[in-house]
Amino acid sequence: xxxAQALLRTLVDSGVDVCFTNxxxxxxxxxxxxxxxxxxxxxxxxxxxxxxxxxxGYARMADKPAATLLHLGPGLGNGLANLHNxxxxxxxxxxIVGDHATYHKKYDAQLESDIETVARNVSTWIRRSSxxxxxxxxxxxxxxxxxxxxVATLILPAxxxxxxxxxPAEPITRAKTLEYRKPYxxxxxxxxxxxxRALREPYLSAAARTGKRLLAETFPTRLQRGAGIPAxxxxxxxxxxxxxxxxxxxxxxxxDAKSPVSFFAYPGKxxxxxxxGCEVSTLDPDLLDQLAxxxxxxxxxxxxxxxxxxxxxxxxxVAAAVGAxxxxxxxxSDEANTAGLYAPGATAGCPPHDWLCLTGGxxxxxxxxxxxxxxxxxxxxxxxxxxxxxxxxxxxxxxTMAREGLDVVVVxxxxxxxxxxxxxxxxxxxxxxxxxxxxxxSTPALDFVALANGMGVPASRATTADEFTIALEKALGEQGPxxxxxxIPGM
Amino acid sequence: xxxAQALLRTLVDSGVDVCFTNxxxxxxxxxxxxxxxxxxxxxxxxxxxxxxxxxxGYARMADKPAATLLHLGPGLGNGLANLHNxxxxxxxxxxIVGDHATYHKKYDAQLESDIETVARNVSTWIRRSSxxxxxxxxxxxxxxxxxxxxVATLILPAxxxxxxxxxPAEPITRAKTLEYRKPYxxxxxxxxxxxxRALREPYLSAAARTGKRLLAETFPTRLQRGAGIPAxxxxxxxxxxxxxxxxxxxxxxxxDAKSPVSFFAYPGKxxxxxxxGCEVSTLDPDLLDQLAxxxxxxxxxxxxxxxxxxxxxxxxxVAAAVGAxxxxxxxxSDEANTAGLYAPGATAGCPPHDWLCLTGGxxxxxxxxxxxxxxxxxxxxxxxxxxxxxxxxxxxxxxTMAREGLDVVVVxxxxxxxxxxxxxxxxxxxxxxxxxxxxxxSTPALDFVALANGMGVPASRATTADEFTIALEKALGEQGPxxxxxxIPGM
Numbered sequence: 001x002x003x004a005q006a007l008l009r010t011l012v013d014s015g016v017d018v019c020f021t022n023x024x025x026x027x028x029x030x031x032x033x034x035x036x037x038x039x040x041x042x043x044x045x046x047x048x049x050x051x052x053x054x055x056x057g058y059a060r061m062a063d064k065p066a067a068t069l070l071h072l073g074p075g076l077g078n079g080l081a082n083l084h085n086x087x088x089x090x091x092x093x094x095x096i097v098g099d100h101a102t103y104h105k106k107y108d109a110q111l112e113s114d115i116e117t118v119a120r121n122v123s124t125w126i127r128r129s130s131x132x133x134x135x136x137x138x139x140x141x142x143x144x145x146x147x148x149x150x151v152a153t154l155i156l157p158a159x160x161x162x163x164x165x166x167x168p169a170e171p172i173t174r175a176k177t178l179e180y181r182k183p184y185x186x187x188x189x190x191x192x193x194x195x196x197r198a199l200r201e202p203y204l205s206a207a208a209r210t211g212k213r214l215l216a217e218t219f220p221t222r223l224q225r226g227a228g229i230p231a232x233x234x235x236x237x238x239x240x241x242x243x244x245x246x247x248x249x250x251x252x253x254x255x256d257a258k259s260p261v262s263f264f265a266y267p268g269k270x271x272x273x274x275x276x277g278c279e280v281s282t283l284d285p286d287l288l289d290q291l292a293x294x295x296x297x298x299x300x301x302x303x304x305x306x307x308x309x310x311x312x313x314x315x316x317x318v319a320a321a322v323g324a325x326x327x328x329x330x331x332x333s334d335e336a337n338t339a340g341l342y343a344p345g346a347t348a349g350c351p352p353h354d355w356l357c358l359t360g361g362x363x364x365x366x367x368x369x370x371x372x373x374x375x376x377x378x379x380x381x382x383x384x385x386x387x388x389x390x391x392x393x394x395x396x397x398x399x400t401m402a403r404e405g406l407d408v409v410v411v412x413x414x415x416x417x418x419x420x421x422x423x424x425x426x427x428x429x430x431x432x433x434x435x436x437x438x439x440x441x442s443t444p445a446l447d448f449v450a451l452a453n454g455m456g457v458p459a460s461r462a463t464t465a466d467e468f469t470i471a472l473e474k475a476l477g478e479q480g481p482x483x484x485x486x487x488i489p490g491m
Numbered sequence: 492x493x494x495a496q497a498l499l500r501t502l503v504d505s506g507v508d509v510c511f512t513n514x515x516x517x518x519x520x521x522x523x524x525x526x527x528x529x530x531x532x533x534x535x536x537x538x539x540x541x542x543x544x545x546x547x548g549y550a551r552m553a554d555k556p557a558a559t560l561l562h563l564g565p566g567l568g569n570g571l572a573n574l575h576n577x578x579x580x581x582x583x584x585x586x587i588v589g590d591h592a593t594y595h596k597k598y599d600a601q602l603e604s605d606i607e608t609v610a611r612n613v614s615t616w617i618r619r620s621s622x623x624x625x626x627x628x629x630x631x632x633x634x635x636x637x638x639x640x641x642v643a644t645l646i647l648p649a650x651x652x653x654x655x656x657x658x659p660a661e662p663i664t665r666a667k668t669l670e671y672r673k674p675y676x677x678x679x680x681x682x683x684x685x686x687x688r689a690l691r692e693p694y695l696s697a698a699a700r701t702g703k704r705l706l707a708e709t710f711p712t713r714l715q716r717g718a719g720i721p722a723x724x725x726x727x728x729x730x731x732x733x734x735x736x737x738x739x740x741x742x743x744x745x746x747d748a749k750s751p752v753s754f755f756a757y758p759g760k761x762x763x764x765x766x767x768g769c770e771v772s773t774l775d776p777d778l779l780d781q782l783a784x785x786x787x788x789x790x791x792x793x794x795x796x797x798x799x800x801x802x803x804x805x806x807x808x809v810a811a812a813v814g815a816x817x818x819x820x821x822x823x824s825d826e827a828n829t830a831g832l833y834a835p836g837a838t839a840g841c842p843p844h845d846w847l848c849l850t851g852g853x854x855x856x857x858x859x860x861x862x863x864x865x866x867x868x869x870x871x872x873x874x875x876x877x878x879x880x881x882x883x884x885x886x887x888x889x890x891t892m893a894r895e896g897l898d899v900v901v902v903x904x905x906x907x908x909x910x911x912x913x914x915x916x917x918x919x920x921x922x923x924x925x926x927x928x929x930x931x932x933s934t935p936a937l938d939f940v941a942l943a944n945g946m947g948v949p950a951s952r953a954t955t956a957d958e959f960t961i962a963l964e965k966a967l968g969e970q971g972p973x974x975x976x977x978x979i980p981g982m
Binding site for chain 2: 021023032035036044047073074075077081088100101103110111113118121158263264271360361362396403433438445454455
C-alpha cells in the first residue's frame with residue numbers, strides 16, 4: 001500500500017469521505033488512490049477557492065470536516081481567502097497540499113515555494129509528512145484537529161504519496177477541551193451575545209429560557225432560525241446601527257462569540273462597539289442549560305410569510321419573494337451583501353431553515369459554501385443569495401454545481417456595482433468621480449444567464465417582481481442547479 | 492495632502508502610472524486619491540489573480556512596474572499564485588495591500604490577518620507604513636525594488652492612507668548590482684543556456700555571435716523571436732525530451748538562467764537534467780558582447796509561414812492558422828499547455844514578435860498577462876493562446892478586456908480536459924478510472940462563447956480548421972477583445 005492509499009483509507013475511516021479537489025501532477029497518486037478507496041467521493045472544482053469554500057460549507061452542515069486536495073503553494077494560495085473565512089468561522093477543514101518529492105525540493109523547480117508560510121496564516125495545525133510510513137498517522141491527527149473546528153493543513157510530498165510501505169492509521173478521537181467557568185446567576189441586566197455553537201439547538205432554546213435579551217453576532221457560521229425557533233436579533237454590519245442596538249447595555253455576556261467591534265475602522269469613530277462602562281463576561285454554551293429557567297416561556301418566532309411581491313424588482317421585493325416561498329429545511333448561503341439587507345427580515349417567520357453567512361469578510365464565499373452545503377445535505381434545498389461583485393470571485397462554483405447535479409437555486413442580485421463600496425466611500429469621508437468608476441460594474445454589464453449557461457447551469461433573468469417570483473417558484477419545484485439573475489437598481 | 496495622495500503622486504513621479512485594482516473599504520482613500528492624481532490610470536479587475544497577473548504582463552512589456560491595489564490579507568492571498576509566477580519570472584511589481592487602521596488591528600476584526608506572512612512567500616521586499624508621513628518614502632523604495640525585478644509589497648494601514656501631513660517623495664534610482672565575472676574565452680564545447688534578459692536584444696544577437704549552440708529555458712518571461720532574429724531552441728517541458736536535447740553537452744554556460752531541472756519529480760527518474768560530468772558555469776548577459784565574435788555570421792530565423800490549414804481542427808491546425816496569420820509586433824501570451832505544443836514551431840518564422848510564457852507553473856496566468864501586455868502596448872496586437880482548464884482560474888480577465896477595450900484575441904483551446912494531467916498520470920506510474928474522471932472537463936462541457944459574452948466580449952466557436960482560420964483573420968483585422976473557442980480533440 002502506498003502513502004496515498006493509506007492516507008485516503010485513514011481519512012475515510014476517520015469519517016472524512018468527501019474531498020474537494022484541484023489536483024496537479026504532484027497529487028497524481030492521491031488521485032489514483034481514489035480507485036483503491038471507493039468510499040472517498042472526489043468532487044472536482046475548477047479553482048481552489050471553490051474547493052476550500054465548499055469544504056467550509058460542507059462542514060457547517062455535515063458537522064464533520066471534508067478534505068481539500070490542493071496543488072502546492074500556489075494552489076493553497078488560491079484557496080487562502082476561503083480558508084481565512086473558515087478560520088474566522090471556526091469551521092474545520094483538512095487540507096491536503098501536494099508538494100514536490102522530498103529530494104526534488106532543493107532544485108527550486110518552478111512550482112517550488114514555502115508552503116508552510118502560505119499555510120500559517122489560516123491553519124492552526126500544519127504538518128509535513130516525511131515519508132509514506134508517516135502519512136496515515138499524520139492524516140489521523142489532521143482529522144482530529146479539524147474536528148475541533150480548525151483548519152488543518154497536511155503537506156504531502158509526492159514521494160511520501162507514491163512510496164510503498166504505508167498502512168492506514170486508527171482514527172483519533174479527542175474530547176473537546178472546554179473552558180468551563182462556574183455558572184453564575186446571570187445578573188439582572190445581562191444581555192447574551194450569541195455566536196458559534198450558541199446559535200444552534202439545543203443552545204438557542206436554553207439561551208432563550210434564561211429570559212435574557214438575546215443578540216447574535218453579525219455573520220454567524222450557521223444560524224438556525226424560522227417559525228417556532230427562538231428569535232435572535234443579529235447585530236448590524238454598520239457600526240452606527242450596531243451602536244444603537246447595543247446602547248444602554250450594562251452587562252454583555254459573550255457566549256461563543258467575540259466582543260463586538262466594527263468591521264472596519266472609520267476616521268474619528270470608535271472600533272470597540274461595547275458601550276462605555278458596560279461589563280463584559282464570557283460563558284460557555286454548555287453552561288446555558290444550567291442557567292435556563294424552565295418556567296420561562298420561550299419567545300419563539302411566529303410563523304409568517306410576506307405576500308408574493310408585485311411591481312418593480314428591488315432588493316426588497318426579491319427578499320419578499322424568497323420569504324414567500326422558502327421551503328422548510330432550506331439552507332441559505334447568504335453573500336448578498338448590501339442587496340441582501342431585507343432578506344433576513346422577510347424570511348424570519350418561514351419554516352425552520354439554516355442561514356450561513358460570510359464569516360471572515362473575504363468575498364467569494366457564498367457560491368462555494370452553497371456547493372459544500374448541497375453535497376452535505378442532498379435532501380435539502382440550498383438557496384444562495386449572491387451579490388454580483390462577490391459572485392465573480394468564485395463563479396467557477398457553478399460548474400461544480402452542474403457536474404454534481406447539486407440542488408442549488410442561486411439568486412444572483414445584479415445591481416451592476418460594488419454597491420457596498422459606494423456606501424462605504426462616503427462613510428470613510430472620501431469622494432470623487434474617478435473613485436466611483438472603480439466600483440462600477442456596468443461597463444460592460446455582467447450577464448449571469450450567459451455565465452451560468454457557459455458552465456452548464458440553466459438560468460433565467462428577472463426584471464420584475466412577478467417574473468422573479470415565478471422563476472423562483474419554478475426553480476424550487478425542480479431538482480438540480482438554477483441561476484436566477486435578479487436585475488435590481490443600485491443604492 | 493493625505494497619505495494616499497502622497498503615495499499616488501510618488502508612484503506617478505517614479506514612473507508607475509498604472510494600477511490594477513481590487514479595492515475594498517480599507518483602500519477607499521487610495522481610490523479617492525485617483526481624483527487628485529489623474530496621471531494614475533486605475534484598471535479595475537474582478538479578482539485579484541487578474542490584477543497581479545496583469546501587473547506581471549504589463550511589466551514584461553513596459554519594462555517598468557505597475558502597481559496593484561489589494562484588499563487586506565485575503566485579497567493578497569487571491570493574488571498569490573500570479574505573484575508566485577512573477578517572482579519566478581523575475582518581474583517587478585509594486586503591491587499596495589490595504590490594511591485596517593493601526594489602532595483597529597488589536598480588535599481582530601473579521602478581515603484581520605497576518606499580511607506579512609501571506610506576502611513573505613512571494614515578496615523580496617515587504618514594508619508596512621507606520622504613518623502618513625512615511626507612506627511616500629516607502630512607496631519610492633517599493634518602486635526602486637520593483638524596478639530590480641522584485642515583487643515589492645507595501646502594506647498600507649487605512650489611517651496612514653487617510654491622515655494628513657504627507658508629502659510626495661523623490662523617486663529613487665538604483666543601479667542594478669551586477670555579478671560581473673571576468674570574461675573568459677568560451678570553451679570550445681560551451682553551449683549557452685539563455686534565460687531572463689538574455690532572451691531579448693541586444694543580448695540575443697551577442698549570444699548568437701559567440702558562434703556557440705544556444706538553448707533557452709523552457710518558460711521564458713519574454714522571448715523575442717521571429718524572422719531575422721537569432722533562433723534559440725527552447726528546452727522541452729517533458730524531462731525525457733529535455734534530456735535528449737542536453738545529451739552530450741559537456742559544458743553548459745548559464746546566462747541569466749537557472750540550471751535545468753525537471754518540472755516535477757517522477758519515481759525513479761533524475762530531477763537534475765544536466766548530463767553527468769557536464770561542467771556548469773555562469774555568465775552575466777552584459778558580458779556576452781565581449782565574447783561575441785563580429786566575424787561570426789549570425790544564424791537568424793528565416794522568414795516562413797505555414798499554409799492556411801484546412802480539414803479537422805486540432806492543436807496542430809490551430810497552430811498552423813496562428814502561424815499563417817500572426818501579425819508583426821504581436822505579443823503572444825502562451826498558456827496553451829499541452830494544446831499549445833505546436834504553436835512555437837508554427838510561428839518561428841513569422842515576423843518579429845514577443846512570446847510570454849507561464850513562468851512559475853501556477854496556472855491562470857495567461858489571460859491576466861494578456862490584459863497587462865495590452866495595457867502596456869496599446870498599439871500592438873495581443874494573442875492569448877489559452878488552454879481551457881487554466882483559463883477558468885482567472886476567466887474574470889475577459890471582463891477587464893471588455894471594460895478597457897483591450898486589443899486581445901483569445902484563442903481558447905477547448906479539449907474538455909486537464910489533458911496535461913492525463914499525460915502525467917501515466918508518467919508518474921499511476922492509473923485508474925475514477926482518477927481520470929478528475930481530469931475530465933466534459934460533464935458539462937464549458938461553453939467559452941457564452942462565458943465571453945457574459946463578460947461583454949464578442950466570441951465565436953470554431954470546429955474546423957477553415958472556420959478557425961476565418962475567425963482568426965477577422966479578429967486580427969478588428970480592434971478590441973475577441974474570444975475564439977477552438978474545439979479540439981484531447982490527447
